[in-house]
Amino acid sequence: MAHDRRDHDEKAADTSGISRRGFISRVGAGAAVVAVASKASAESAKPTETMQATELSRITLTVNGQQRQVLVEPRWTLSHVLREELGLTGTKVGCERGECGACTVLIDGKPRYSCMTLAVEAQDADIVTVEGLMDGEDLGPTQEAFVEKDAFQCGYCTSGQILAVEGMLGDNPNPSLDEIRIGVSGNLCRCGAYVHIFQAAQRAAELKQGVGGES
Ligand code: FES
């Protein structure tokens, strides 16, 4: 059978001027030439000088009522610094481009995407993360409301949702359902727990006003 194949190749060589084996070896040689040429062009494209490491700046952030000094690169986002430099991993990162809201924190009382905020921009601001809503070992009222209303499934969006609600209630302590929908519209929940999230926001408003629980 192998013999037949060789005969076939040789016949093909007679008619086309190149055998299958010859074709493969030529292609191999061509590929080697291309590889050598690519390597040569990649080497010629290499920068002749090594890039300098970006200098770090020492900044002070006020996070959850505490002043924290941290060395940052100017390009670092607040979400990166909170999580990777300060260990506040309650702040989640989803899209990292201002679409999902998982990274929401309060900056001067307003919900903000920390993935779209540079750490150096937040130096003079009051930053609150989900950890800062705790009352010692106890949950704060908005956190408590999310637990009570079972307002999460996987929980990845939950920190951002809680801070969006917290910020909304800071501006409007008694929102209507439509106002709640608008208030958390910058926060996506891919588990689709919206109905419970809206109920949690209503419950958080009650708890903050001392209705049916401690404020
Ligand atoms: S991670 Fe910041 S908006 Fe999605």
Ligand code: FES
């Ligand atoms: S609970 Fe899973 S994304 Fe909202």
